[in-house]
Amino acid sequence: MSRWTIAAILAALVLIGGVCFAIWRFFTPAPPPPVEVTVISVRGAARWSRLGVEQDLRAGQRLTANDAVRTLQSGRAILRFDDGTRIMLEPETSVGVGQLDESLSRLRFDYGLLAADVVVNQARRFQLQAVDGQARVETRGAGFEASGDRNYVVVAVSGGSVEVQGADGRPVTVWSGYRTSVQKGQKAATPEVIPDSVFLEVLWPATLLRERRARVEGKTEPGSRVVVEGEPVAVDGRGGFSTDLDLAPGTNRIKVEARAPGGVRKEAVSPPIQVDNQPPKVEVDTEGLWRTQ
Numbered sequence: 001m002s003r004w005t006i007a008a009i010l011a012a013l014v015l016i017g018g019v020c021f022a023i024w025r026f027f028t029p030a031p032p033p034p035v036e037v038t039v040i041s042v043r044g045a046a047r048w049s050r051l052g053v054e055q056d057l058r059a060g061q062r063l064t065a066n067d068a069v070r071t072l073q074s075g076r077a078i079l080r081f082d083d084g085t086r087i088m089l090e091p092e093t094s095v096g097v098g099q100l101d102e103s104l105s106r107l108r109f110d111y112g113l114l115a116a117d118v119v120v121n122q123a124r125r126f127q128l129q130a131v132d133g134q135a136r137v138e139t140r141g142a143g144f145e146a147s148g149d150r151n152y153v154v155v156a157v158s159g160g161s162v163e164v165q166g167a168d169g170r171p172v173t174v175w176s177g178y179r180t181s182v183q184k185g186q187k188a189a190t191p192e193v194i195p196d197s198v199f200l201e202v203l204w205p206a207t208l209l210r211e212r213r214a215r216v217e218g219k220t221e222p223g224s225r226v227v228v229e230g231e232p233v234a235v236d237g238r239g240g241f242s243t244d245l246d247l248a249p250g251t252n253r254i255k256v257e258a259r260a261p262g263g264v265r266k267e268a269v270s271p272p273i274q275v276d277n278q279p280p281k282v283e284v285d286t287e288g289l290w291r292t293q
Contacts, residue, residue: 039060
């Protein structure tokens with residue numbers, strides 16, 4: 001076989017290979033666009049972290065898998081997934097972005113209170129992991145709120161339905177108007193109707209104080225959020241809370257509000273608390289002080 005014949009064969013093979021590659025590229029569907037999470041609103045103080053580096057959170061920022069977001073005492077933020085799903089973060093809330101692809105959007109819930117408006121999407125599941133991964137909330141379209149921490153979570157559904165599972169891995173279906181809860185190491189509780197009110201009991205300071213510093217403590221339902229004089233206060237796994245306040249001299253009234261997932265609230269206001277931190281007046285009767293007996 002001559003050198004020209006070999007060259008012609010090689011050229012034909014290259015040409016055939018190029019044609020085959022072009023045909024493969026033409027009929028192969030393009031890869032789906034990456035799933036994105038965008039910060040569309042930030043009010044107050046909020047932070048985000050990537051690879052251990054934390055910075056201020058700003059509107060317009062794009063988040064990827066393994067990023068984390070937390071709002072501070074005065075902070076609120078709204079996250080938007082590419083399919084229109086929105087996550088509203090209340091003050092003192094922490095979440096982390098998990099798996100993001102065409103079939104699953106996963107968010108890690110550490111603590112706080114969030115509201116989710118998940119757009120109906122039969123091709124993609126939305127999943128919220130809580131209680132250090134022992135609890136999971138999953139839906140293909142629903143509105144719900146989640147509140148709690150790494151030991152306890154309450155989920156209340158306002159539209160559609162979600163599946164919630166606990167440590168046993170058995171999901172329960174929660175429909176609109178119902179709520180459930182998961183405690184660390186436990187299965188998901190039987191769903192119940194969202195109540196019209198939330199339990200709140202407060203132990204107030206004495207009505208007459210000589211110091212400005214005063215303690216407010218009480219109890220509410222586990223998973224609820226408590227705000228004392230406009231500032232969020234941590235609630236433990238049994239519903240207990242306490243905080244110290246600096247009262248103003250004179251008459252004070254302290255307001256405490258409890259909010260449970262599902263939008264139910266209860267407010268309590270203290271009786272008048274009088275703060276008199278002025279030293280008592282000392283009167284000395286000098287009349288006759290130097291009188292000789």
